Amino acid sequence: MTNIQKQINKVTQKITHATTQVHRNEHEIQLLAVSKTKPIQLIKEAYLAGLRHFGENYVQESVEKIQTIKLDDDFQDPIVWYFIGPLQSNKTRPVAENFDWVQSVDRLKIAQRLNDQRPDHLPALNICLQVNISGEASKSGTTLSQVIDLASQVSDLPRLKLRGIMAIPQKTENLQHLEKQFDELHNIYQKLQILYSEVDTLSMGMSGDLESAIKCGSTMVRIGTDIFGARD
Ligand SMILES: *Cc1c(COP(=O)(O)O)cnc(C)c1O
Secondary structure, three states: OOHHHHHHHHHHHHHHHHHHHOOOOHHHOEEEEEOOOOOHHHHHHHHHOOOOEEEEOOHHHHHHHHHHHHOOOOOOOOOEEEEOOOOOHHHHHHHHHHOOEEEEEOOHHHHHHHHHHOOOOOOOEEEEEEEOOOOOOOOOOEOOOOHHHHHHHHHOOOOEEEEEEEOOOOOOOOHHHHHHHHHHHHHHHHHHHHHOOOOOEEEOOOOOOHHHHHHOOOOEEEEOHHHHOOOO
């Protein structure tokens, strides 16, 4: 067993444990492997261990990796690629052309560009709105008060498919404070689910806070460090 495989086993056990604790089913949680800064060789190990969903943050790095992997015979099944990093409007085109999902849409201009640039031969681009739950000015994401409006605008764009929300909570050692943020996100998610039938994704939880996120209703955890090791 490779080291990556062992790490993935640990993560899936953690997910199973966390779901059992709160009487949820482990199949309700999609594991997204966050491979930013990591080489293709490690992505291959994770792929061989069975993972098919990968998240990336940097446009140039990720497009190079996606293109190389497409030509690599070791990857027979298609990979589902998620862009989860901050996105500038002058870099939307390669993202619209190469990814299956974008989870970091935080303003209409970005959504419009992704919509206009999504190639016709590809299915609609899956979208999560990134919510800045803590209101920290340094964080990207739409505010709580704006998310419903943005969702309505995004849902009108024909080449995008609104799937849910994504958030990175404010760092805190206080579990109550952390879970309060996750609960608020779950509330918005439920509101969106009532409004839009295709909304099925609450992307919250990373290596350090996966248990709390699952307890509070997450449907997708984004795990980098616990699978691939620390980043430089
Ligand atoms: C890097 C990153 C992750 C993974 O974080 P880890 O703590 O390494 O698991 C998840 N989500 C986003 C948006 C990230 O940028």
